[in-house]
Amino acid sequence: MEQPQKTFENLAAEKRDRVLAEATREFADHGYHQASVNRMVERLGIAKGSLFKYFGSKQGIFEYIFGHTVAQFKKPLKEIRDSASGDFFDRVEMSLLACVDFIDRHPLIYRIYLKLAFQENFPMREKFLAEIRQASDKYLRALVGHGMASGQLRPGLDQDMIVFHLDAVMDRFLQTCAVPGLDSGTGLHGADKATLQTKARAVTDILRHGLGT
Template sequence: MKKFEKLSEEKKQKILQSALIEFSTYGYENASTNRIVERAEISKGALFHYFKSKKGLYLYLIDYVIPLLYDEFYRQANMTITNFFERIKNWQAAKLNIMDKMSLETKFLIKAFTNIPKEVKDDVLTRYAKYTQDGFKMLFENIDFSMFKEDIDKNKAIETIVWTLESYGNKYMKENVDSQGNIVINKEKILSEIEAYLNILKFGIAKPHE
């Protein structure tokens, strides 16, 4: 990718934006390098000169987008909150703001990590594993565990909460898609439903023993 990195920032951004539009709209398998180069106003030979292949371009985009989203998340989220449940709510709000502000990048990454084509599966899963590992590490940093019951496994408790919210997120994305395949974001609804799930997990569902 060294030849690509030597281009002017304006030209690089034009190519990257064109590729992001294509992959976020059509996914990896149906994306057309012809449409990418036409939109970017470069030759197809130049595109493959920079990235070698469609796969090379796609993986470059994943490696390009993830740090962008992380940087924006660090700007928007309150990293000092030590109460786990309050941190979750604050971070979810930050994520929703990012989905609004960086909708193209977010859409691309969601598509990249769901229904992964066989041709790029190993490479994408490697990146996804690191992405989730970094996310878990951030989530556990500086947490005040004094609010957790002493007799429960705190790691398992947090994993249960994260899995619940991931399942809710997947369900929401499947059920709230417009005719162009874009996720319709209703912030108030999402944050309200997340809080409801967190309250169930926080206070439990079983009646106390008589």
């Protein structure tokens, strides 16, 4: 015993995945406080005591999920940043589509992030949010830095403001895709891949005019 979550690591991979999937779903659907451990165990068909043996507490469940999933979020972006194809704005466009794709494949994780960002009473909120924002900021800053150095961005612009602008537009693009009710006129929510590519291009074009040389 001794270590609490050792028991969980020893479980059969199949069961482990089921537990994580169900817990993730519960947090994504209801946020943190409104998520119910009772509901989790009921849907999993296991006893409540088991879950607490695995993770110690409700917060332990959430922290475990969070740690596992943040890493996943960073991976596809890194690949694009390190691939040298296209100019600055092509890369922005690719990043945008890569994020859309990730969210499409892992919608629950993104929904947890949105709740985390705006539901202030999350436990450990500051820590988690700082971790995510830092990663996002670092990524964009590297991208913009490279674009400025290679003269693809209009001189005289403040790097912070460029990062802010990119972040704002890209984030909203993703939010509109994922959150029902935010879309008003763009047709982004629930759009097919071809439409998304067209819209991403349209957004990038505006950025190209606003930020490019």
